[in-house]
Amino acid sequence: MDTIADNLQGVKSRIRGACERAGREPRDIVLVAVSKTFPADDLRAARAAGQRVFGESYVQEAIGKIAALADLDLEWHFIGPVQSNKTREIAAHFDWVQSIERLKIAERLSAQRPAGRRPLDVLLQVNISGEATKSGVAPADLVPLARAVARLPNLRLRGLMAIPEPTEDMALAQARFESVRRLKESLCAEGLALDTLSMGMTGDLEAAIAAGATMVRVGTAIFGERRKH
Numbered sequence: 001m002d003t004i005a006d007n008l009q010g011v012k013s014r015i016r017g018a019c020e021r022a023g024r025e026p027r028d029i030v031l032v033a034v035s036k037t038f039p040a041d042d043l044r045a046a047r048a049a050g051q052r053v054f055g056e057s058y059v060q061e062a063i064g065k066i067a068a069l070a071d072l073d074l075e076w077h078f079i080g081p082v083q084s085n086k087t088r089e090i091a092a093h094f095d096w097v098q099s100i101e102r103l104k105i106a107e108r109l110s111a112q113r114p115a116g117r118r119p120l121d122v123l124l125q126v127n128i129s130g131e132a133t134k135s136g137v138a139p140a141d142l143v144p145l146a147r148a149v150a151r152l153p154n155l156r157l158r159g160l161m162a163i164p165e166p167t168e169d170m171a172l173a174q175a176r177f178e179s180v181r182r183l184k185e186s187l188c189a190e191g192l193a194l195d196t197l198s199m200g201m202t203g204d205l206e207a208a209i210a211a212g213a214t215m216v217r218v219g220t221a222i223f224g225e226r227r228k229h
């Protein structure tokens with residue numbers, strides 16, 4: 001239990017250090033604690049240490065935790081691949097979806113957002129490494145997708161999310177993150193009001209913050225190594 005609190009302090013101090021070097025303010029960075037594969041009690045420990053925002057990748061697993069932790073005031077982000085047959089549950093249980101890469105999925109989430117709930121905050125996941133295996137919309141297809149998603153009534157398009165290919169080369173990581181920031185700036189220049197850049201994980205959050213991330217998604221450095229799902 002103490003380790004989660006200590007780990008959270010460690011991640012926050014990394015965020016502070018990166019902000020200092022970049023001339024940015026730590027309060028401008030949202031920390032999403034990525035809790036996939038970890039039990040509800042670990043999230044409870046993180047909440048007791050001050051963490052309120054959690055990211056999950058597997059719908060059924062997440063819904064169990066959301067129910068188990070309903071007594072806490074938490075914000076839930078869906079960060080995994082969205083399958084069409086899961087959109088109804090995602091729209092009902094989550095506050096954010098960071099991994100939109102197709103209009104059809106966005107349309108379903110908008111249509112299935114329960115009446116009376118505020119619009120679902122969404123990010124478009126962009127593929128900046130260009131690998132065939134990585135998910136995300138290609139930069140060339142981003143503008144039409146963003147325009148269409150921004151028009152959906154029960155979604156609020158907030159920005160972009162990206163997961164570059166893993167690398168030890170932090171200069172390369174930062175260059176990739178900067179290309180995501182430029183994509184967001186080009187969408188803003190098209191008149192879209194975007195305020196969120198979700199990029200940076202345990203291995204590369206400093207490079208992401210240097211490049212302008214406003215949200216980092218950190219799992220391993222908070223909860224420890226994951227076993228395979």
Ligand SMILES: *Cc1c(COP(=O)(O)O)cnc(C)c1O
Nearest residue numbers: 034079201202203217218219220
């Ligand atoms: C698992 C996951 C993370 C967290 O990765 P760590 O390296 O454990 O910090 C962040 N983003 C997404 C989309 C993930 O699936």
